[in-house]
Amino acid sequence: MPVIAGSDAHIVFARAISLVFGYIYFITWSLSFYPQPLLNWRRKSTQGLAIDFPTCNVLGFISYTISTAAFLYSPTIQSQYAYRHPLSPETTVRFNDFVFAAHGAVLCVITYSQFFPTIWSFKVGSRQRASRVVLGIFWGSILVVLLTIILVRTHGKDGGNDPSGWAWIDVIYSFGYVKLLCTVVKYCPQVYANYKRKSTEGWSINQILLDFTGGILSLAQLLIDSALQADWSGLTGNPVKLGLSNVSMIFDIIFITQHYILYRARPTPPRYPAEDEWEGEQRPLITSEN
Template sequence: MQVGFLNVLSALFGWVYTLSWSLSFYPQPILNWRRKSTSGTTIDFPFINTLGFLAYLISNAAFYYSPVVRAQYAARNNGHHPAVAFNDIAFAAHALLLSLITASQYFFPRLWRFAATPGTRISRFILGTAIGCVLGVFVVILRVQPDSDSTRSVDPQRDWVWLDVVYAVGYVKLWVTLIKFTPQILANFRNKSTAGWSISQILLDFVGGTLSIAQLLIDSYLQGDWSGLTGNPVKFALGQVSMIYDLIFFAQHYVLYREPGGMTGEREALLERGDEQRGYRQSHGRTD
């Protein structure tokens, strides 16, 4: 009875966290669209976030669909399969699509008819991080390729195998998650404001991170083996790191740079800013 309940609870947590995390990608592009501007936010976040979710989609798909990767994982983890469910793939694909849409608002503002935001460019740190991640995965592929093409039997316990490539791709997502919010936190600090940065996405992200970790713990308990955590460290770390950043944004929005009204104030400010910008365009003879 308990096992059946935990299975249902795990599935419920999986789809609810997928829904929460998926919905978290909507508030920022909607806020940008209604403000007709990306001011107050950095281009670094949507750029590196796109790379991160591309990596996350690839690693999850490999764990879920590839018989080679799944067999190599089982060989290293006491015969257990990866703790990756279909909802992880659905989330990653949706997140990648929304990240691309959001990034397009920064790279192609004219297409969205946004007001120009001076000084918008990718920082050297974020650009260097993206290039370094791609090169790192390429190096691992070069290391694995000779062993995979050889005629001798490959032992996943001691040899470099395609599972290591999948891990490398997964660690790209982990590293991106570790650093992707930093430019926005610094921007909020410099501006002494969170205006333009949607707190709604952070609230949804926090709920998603909590339930993601809960599902992983339940699945590992049901398997009777905690390799679900050690064998898939990316998923476990993602929830933890995201929640730490979420707490920092909560502190900035509700304590350090608090504005009256909380989320209601955000919506009112959004509408007010939209009215101001429309008035500005009308006064300058613009109707777009």
Template sequence: MATTFLEFISGLFGWVYFILWSLSFYPQSMLNYTRRSTSGTTVDFPLINCLGFTAYAVSNAALYYSPLIRAQYAARYKGLTPTVQFNDITFALNGIVMSIITTSQYFFPRVWGFTPSKGNKPSRFILGIFFGCIVGVIVVIFVVLGSPERDSAQGSIHSWVWLDVVYAISYVKLVVTIIKYSPQVLINYHNKSTQGWSIVQILLDFGGGILSIAQQGIDSYLQGDWSGITGNPVKFALGNVSMMYDSIFMWQHYLLYHDAEGKTDENDSLLGGSLDEERQERRID
């Protein structure tokens, strides 16, 4: 009875966090469209997200669908199965689509009818991480190709196998999550404002992180082994790292820059002044 209830709660948490995290992709692109501007934000965040969620989708799909990868996982982790759920895959796919759409608002502002603004070009730091991650995965692929036991389930215990390539791809998502928020934190600090950066997406992301970790904990408890977390460290880290950054953004928005003069509304524009100034000019005219 208790097991059935926990399985139900795990499934419920999974779909609720999937909904929260999936919805969190929409507020920023909608806010950009409403303001007809991407000012106050940087393309670094959605651009690196394109890479991160592609890696997350590929690694989750392999752990969920591939018989070979699942067999190698079971051999390495005492016969257990990966704690990847179908909603993890659909979440990642939704993330790819929305990240591409949001990135296009920075690279093609005139197509969207936006006023071009600063932050439309990716930083060298983000580009370095972007291509560095790709090179890292390629190196692991060549290492695995050189392993004679790469296609063996039992070989995963003591040798390089295709499961390690899946892990390398999944760690791309972890690296992306660790660094992707940093440029926006610095932009907010520089502007002394969170204006243009949607706090709604942060609140949704924070709620999703709590439920994601809770679901993984329940699944590991039901398996009677915490390798459900150690065997899928990226999913566990995603929730924790995201909540850490979410806390910083909430602190900036609600406490640190709450009373910033002329920048109290995230819908205001940072291009040449606030919307209040624009409205005043219209009244004078």
């Protein structure tokens, strides 16, 4: 693949484009968190939204916040990254990635809280609860991170500070992979719910359009940054950012197809069977008495 070379003017221009792309995708991705909770608020209902989506988002974005913060502000993680990626020792994580992650975590918690009638007084399906699959992934992901910490403490060299063995950067990578896993899983129940109802009623398409735009720009920024470093290991060194862009865009295309082609102009369904039928028996992540 080509790299960006030539005059200093070309390099400065490429860096400027990367910076602009970074802030534009930060804005579009950040805005994508608002349409769904606002739609829930206008409808005074969460029906049509599979609760697995915000459940995964809460875990995913808290993990992503920890990951980006470590790459930006931890000298230990930065030095370990440089050791493992000598050809491109500078991480491609940027400040706007961290702000986006932290902002997203807050909005995801707000959206998840809308499933509690005692807080918002919204109409919630009688069995709108996280599926067993998602609950397994939720607690399993936390367990994997804890096991990674134990491995670093017990088998890492110099208490995990030597990157040639188990090191603290592996813990940070585990947080990143939790975010990637949550991104892959969180969309599936919503795709299924839309399919069962033959409708996207209650699911905001605006968040998908914003997310799709942000995904394209995020991928473009990552490609430019790696080209500037003349080493494409910058892509493999930041697999979470690359994976997030690709996976999200694939599901965005599916949702766009459902909304504008497959289930266009269909009447509002009288009930939301998919929310009751997904995974058969379901259990809440946090039980509460209403």
